[in-house]
Amino acid sequence: MQVNESNIVANEEFRPKIVAFCCNWCSYAGADLAGNNRLAYPADIKIIRVPCSCRVNPMFILRAFQRGADGVILCGCHPGDCHYTSGNYYTRRRMAMLFSMLNYLGIEKERTRVEWVSAAEGAKFAATMQDFAEKVKALGPNKRLEDLRCKQ
Amino acid sequence: MQTVTRETLLDKASALLASGEVSRVLGWKKGEFAYDVTPAVFESAEEMEKDFVYDIFSGANFSKYLIKETAKEGKVLVFLKPCDSYSFNQLLTEHRFDREKVYAIGIPCDGMMDASTVKALAPEGLVSAERDGDNLVIHTLYDGDKILPYADNLPDRCRHCKSKKVVAYDEMLGENGDVVDSHRFDEVAELEAMSEDARFAFWQNELSRCIRCNACRDVCPACTCEKCVFDNPKSGVENKAISDSYEEKMFHIIRAFHVAGRCTDCGECSRVCPQNIPLHLLNRKFIYDIDRNYGDYMAGAEEGSRAPLVNYKTEDPEAADVLERGDK
C-alpha cells in the first residue's frame, strides 16, 4: 500500500513533526487561501485551529514537544488586526517570554516561532511554513524537550 | 546589624495583643538548633516570651500565611521584611486576603541566613551560628569555630537583595531603606552568554535533580491557586512522577511562567529546594526579560499594578527580537 511506502521513506529520512496553531480569523484563513491558490508547503505541518492566538496555552506547546513534535509555530493576526482587538498582543508577550525561557534552558530557538499571517497572506503562510519546516529539519529531532515514553 | 531586636518586636507584639488590636501574631518560633526556626502563630505574650525568636535565621516569608490567617476571626500581626512586603502587596493586588484583618509591622533587613547556606559553610556537625558585628560566627562539633564575613556569605537572595525598602506596612520599626542596585541579573546574563548547548547542559544537570517534592511551589507566595494544575488530574499535566527529564522541565517552565510578572523575587523557592536547584534563576530570567522588553516592573512594588503578562503595548517587541536579545 502506498501509505506504508511513505512510512518506509520516513524511516530513512528525518521528517520533522510540526504543530502550527492558527487563529481562526486570520492565519487559519491564510492557510485556507494558500490551499485555494495551491501553494504547496511540507506535509509535516499540521494545523490546529484556535479562536485566537491568545488561546494558545504554553502547556499546549510543551505538550507538543513532549509528544514528539520537533517544532511548534504559532500564527495569528497581525498586531492591531486581532479579531478580538487585543488577543495577539497578549500572545506576543506570552510567547516571547515562553520561547525566551525555552531557549534559556538550551532548547534550540529555531524550534519555536511566532508569525503574523493575515487572511490575505496565503503566499506568506506557505513560505513561512516552508521556511520553518526547513529550519526544524536542519536541526534534527527534538532531543532536549522530549519524553522518551512517547517515543517507544 | 539588626537594628530592630527581638525585644523590640516582642514589646510591640505584646502591646498589640494586650490592647486587643490583634488576636494573633505570625512570628518565628525557636527550634532545636539555631537555624531551624519555624513560622508559627502566637496567641499570647507568654507564648511569645517563651518561644519567639528574631535573629539571623528569621528569614521565612510570612505573606502567604496571611491567606489562611485572615480567614480567621480577628486581626493578625505580621512582621514584614522588605522582600516579604513585596509579596504582601502582590497578594493584595490579587485579592488574596483582606488587608483590614492584618496589622503589618515593617522591619528593616540587611540579609538573613538560612540553614542550607550555613550548612554549606560548615557541613559537619554544625552546632550554632550567630552574628557578631560584621562577622558570622559558626560553632561546630568537631572543627571548632569559624568566623567569616557576614555579608559575603549570605544566601544568594540576600547577596543580590533588590530592595531594602518595606513597601507596605501599618507601622515601620527602625529605619526604612531604599531599592538597591542588586546585580541580581548578572547570573542570568552569564547563562545567556553561554551557548545553547552549555545552557542545556547546565539546566539538565540542575533540573534532573528535581524530586517533585513541590516545596518550591508550596512556599511560593505567588502560587496561591486553589488547586494547582499539577495536582489536578483534569488539567492534563498532573504528574507526581519524575521521568525522562521532561516532566521536571515542564513543571519548572510552567511554574515559572505562571508566576512570571507576579514573582516578587523573594527567593524562597531556592531557599527551600532540598536539591539546591537555583530556581530563582528561572524566575529572574522572566523578570529580566520583562524589564528589558516591556519596561522595568517589580511585582509587588505597588499594590494594584497590572502584571506585565496581563498587559501589553502596541509597540512591544516581537518574540523573535526578544529571543535575539536573550541569546547573546
Add this chain to the structure above:
Amino acid sequence: MQRIGVFVCWCGSNIAATVDVHAVAEAAKLEPGVVFSTDYQYMCSQAGQNMIIDAVKEHKLTGLVICSCSPRMHEATFRKTAANAGINPYMVEIANIREQCSWVHKDMPTGTEKAIILAKAAIAKVHLNTPLTPGESKVTKRALVIGGGIAGIQTALDIADAGYPVDIVEKEPTIGGKMAQLDKTFPTLDCAACILTPKMVDAAQNENIRIISYAKVEEVGGFVGNFHVKIRKKARFVNEDVCTGCGLCTEKCPQKKVPNAFNLNMDNHRAIYIPFAQAVPKVAVIDPDYCNMLKNGKCGVCAKVCTAGAIDYKQEDQIIEEDYGAIVAATGYNPISVEKFDEFAYSQSKDVITSLEFERLTNAAGPTAGKLLRPSDGEHPHTIVFVQCVGSRCASCAGKGKEYCSKICCMYTAKHAMLVRDKYPDTEVYVFYIDVRTPGKNFDEFYRRAVEEYGVHYIKGMVGKVTPENGKLKVQASDLLADRQLHIDADLVVLAAAIEPDKSARPLATMLTASMDTNDFFTEAHPKLRPVESPTAGIFLSGACQGPKDIPETVSQASAAAAKVIGLLSKNTLKGNPCVAQSDELMCNGCSSCANVCPYGAITYVNKEFRMPDRTTKVRRVASVNPAVCQGCGACTVACPSGAMDLNGFKNNQIMAEVDAICK
C-alpha cells in the same frame, strides 16, 4: 464513550485526487470510539447530508467528524445537518483535508498520510466535545446616546425614526456640541446653524427622544441588551418644564461678569443665561459659581422677573435610572490647550487665537456679531497668519501635542482663509503648513480655490516664533520650498490646534468597559470591518470620540451606529455564541488575571460561599463570565494559572488531545 461517525468527502476530485479517501475512512475505523466510517463524493450535497443523518440514526452516533473542506466553508452546514439528525450541532468537528491537505500536497501517499492524522486529531477532539447551547437574553428596547453633538443627534434621530425610544445625555445645558459654535462648513460653505438647528429641534420634538441635558452618566451596569445606567442631572435652578425661554431673566440679572463659555470666554453673559439663541432645550440655567442668590442669598432678581415662576434656587441634582439595550458613545472632541506652545505666544497676546475662537469671531451670533475684529483693540486685521498642525503630527512634542493628524484642520483653515479673502479682500492671508491633506469629496477643489481664486498664500513650512511687538505680531517662519526665512508682521495669528477626545470619555470608557487607545479615542471592534462598534458588545461609537472626523464623516458614522443599534433593538432576545469562557468556581482564586485581559469586560467577581472538604464553609471571591458578553477569544484561559478558566468548544483537554493525535 462517544459513538463517532467519520465522513470523508471526496469533494469531487478536489480531495480525492491527492488523498486516498477510502484509506482515510478505513484508518479512522481503527480509532477508539469510531463506530461508523465512510467516504462520499460530495458530503455537503443533500444526498451527503442525508447519508449523515441516516448514519446517525442507524448507528446511534453521538459525535461526527467530517473530513472535508475548511470549517470556514461548511462547518455551519454540517452543524445544521447534525441538528437535523437530532444531535447537538456542537458535536461536529471538521478535519480540513482540502485547503490544508489535498490542495497543498501533491502526491497521494503524503496527502493520505496527513489526512489520516488530521482525521485522528478531529476524532480525538470530538471525543471530548460536549453539547453546547447558546444562552439567550432579553433585549431592552431603548437606547442611550451619550453626547448631544451632531453625532449624538443624528444617531438618536435615526434610532427614534425606527421607532425605538432614545435618551440623549448631554453634559452642557444645550445639545448642539461643537457644530453649534461653527460659522460655515466646508466644502459647501453653508451655515452650520442653518443645517444643525433644525436637527436639534427635530430631536426635541421627536416623541421617541428624551433629551437629558446638563447631565452625566454616573454608573453603568449590565451587558448588551440589558444595561442599567445611572444618570446625574445637574441642578440648573430653573424648572425645565415651566421655563418658556423668554430670556428676560438673562437680561435683568445683575451679575454680568460671567465668562461666556459658548463664545470661548471672549465675552461675558449673566449668571443666569441661555447658552445661545437656538439652544435646545431653550431653558435658562443659573451658574451657581456666580449667582449672588445661590452664593450668599442676596438678590433673587431673576425669580422676581420670571413670570412663569420657573426659578427654583432649591433645586437639587436629580438621579435618573434607566435600562437600555444599547449605548452609543458620542462624546466628541475638544481642541487641545495651546498654552504650552510658548513659541506661538498664545498666552501673551489676545491676537493669537485658536481656529475655534476664529469661528466665533466670524459668526454672526458671536462676540463681534460676525465682524472680524482683533480681540485686543477691535481693529480690523489686515494681515492674518494661519498656523497648521499646532500639536498635530507632533511625535517629538510629547506632553504638549499629539502624534496623529487631526484631519479637519487643513480644510477648515482653507475655509477660514477663503472667507476672510471673500469678505475682506484687503487682507493678506498666509497659511503655514506641513502638508495640505484634502482627501474627500470636493475637498481638493475647495483648497485649490482658496489658493487659485482667493489668492491665499500657502507656504510649506512651520512658524518658528510669534513675538508680540508694538501691537503687531512678528511672525518668524521658514519657507521650506524656497529655502528662506520669512518675517511677517501680522495682525492676527490663528492656530489650528490639534483635537483630542473630550476629557469625559476616559471615565466613561471605564464605566462601559469599552477599550480606548493610548490617545483616549475609543477603539473599534475591528478597524476595518466593525468601525462603529466597540469591542464590548452593545456599545457603539459615533463621531469624533472614535477618531478625528469632519461633519459628513461624523454624520455617516452616526447613522451607521444607529443602524447597528436598530439591528440590535429589533431582536427580542439575543442568542449568544456558546463557545464562551467558563470559570470553574471551585478552582478560581479570584486573582483578577482573567478580567485584566478580557477585552469585553465579560468577567466579574462575586463572593461565594463554598463548603470545604472538612465541612467548614468559606467565602471566596470567584470569577463569573457573562456568556452574553464573552466573545470566546480565550485570552482569559491562558491568563488563569490554575486552569479554572476554560473555553467551551476549545477546551484545554480538547486542544491537547489534538496535539497528542498530531504528534503521535
Add this chain to the structure above:
Amino acid sequence: MMKKCPVSALNTVLTALSGVAPLYLPVNGKGKDTRAKYTKYEDGMIYSTALNTVRSAKDFFFPQTENLVNFKVDGKNIEIIDPREEHEDFILFGVRACDYKSFDVLDRVFLSEPVDSYYASRRAHGIVFTMACTRPAETCFCTTFGIDPSEPQGDVSCYMTETDVYFDAKTEKGEVVLAKLGDLLADCEESTVNEQKELISSRMKALPLSSLSTEAFGGDKLDKLFDDPRWESLSESCLACGTCTYVCPTCQCYDIKDFDTGHGVCRFRCWDSCMYSEFTKMSAGQPRLTQMQRFRQRFMHKLVYYPANNDGLFSCVGCGRCLASCPISMNIVKVMKTLSEEAEDNGSK
C-alpha cells in the same frame, strides 16, 4: 577476619570493587551543590566522607519512578510488555547505619506477602558496604531508635580512620566480595577498630538530640496521641510539600498511574506523599481532609501504626535528613519532643 587498606589505596580498592559489580558511592557534587550524592563509580572519583547523602540509599531498591508494565496499542490490538530486564548485582558503598536500618523497615513492607517482586529483585542483587559514622551530625538521632552507628551492619561494615579503611564482612555475600579483592586488603584484628567504635559511641552520647526518647510512642499509644490537640499547632505552618517524605529513607508510599504515550500506556509507580492533598484519593474523596490530618498521619505512621504492625519497630531511623530539608523546619524531633511533654497546657489550647 577484619581487613584493611590504607586510605591512600582506597581508590584502588574501589576500582577493583567496581570490577566485581557496578559500584555506587557518595561523591561530592560538582558545581553549586557540593553535597554528596550516590554516584556510579568511575575511576578517579573520590569517596565523600560526608555524613549523609542528599537522597537516601532507598533509591536503589525503591526508585522514585519505576515502570511496572507497558501496553502497546496497535489498531484494536493491545500487547502487554514487561519492561524489566534481569537485574545484575550491584554494590552500594558507604551506606550509613541509619540508611541500612531503613532497608529493614522497607523489607517488612515490600517483602511480606504479597512480595513486591520489583523490590525483591533489587534487594537480592544489592551488596551493601556500610560505613561507621566517625563524625555524626547534630541532627543525628539514630540511637533513639536503637541503631548503633559504630556497628553499621550491612554485607560489609567499614570503618575509616585518618590513615586506614577497615572492612568487616558481616554476611556470606560480603565475604565473597572481599575475597575477590585479594591482596588489595590486608588482614587485621577486629579489635583494631575498637577505639574507633568507642569514639563513635562517646560522640553519639554528646549529640544535642541524644536524649530524645521514644517512650511516649509505640503501637499502643494510638488512643492517647490521635486526638492530642497539639497536632494543630505543630502542623499549622506546614506547607504541604513532600520534602520530608521524599528525603526520608523509610517512607514507602507510592501511587500507580497510567501514562498514555499516544501509542500505548506506561503503567508506572512513583513515590507519593501523605502530605499531598490528593494522597490516596478515592472515588469517595480523600480520607484525610485537612493538612493537620495529613501531617498527623505521617508521624502517627512512623511512631504508632508501623510499630503496631511490626513488632514495635519504629519506621524512623534518625538520619536527620528531614531536619535539614524541611522548608519550615518542622520535623519529627519537634513532634516527638512536643508530644512527649506531659504538658500542663495539654488540651488547654
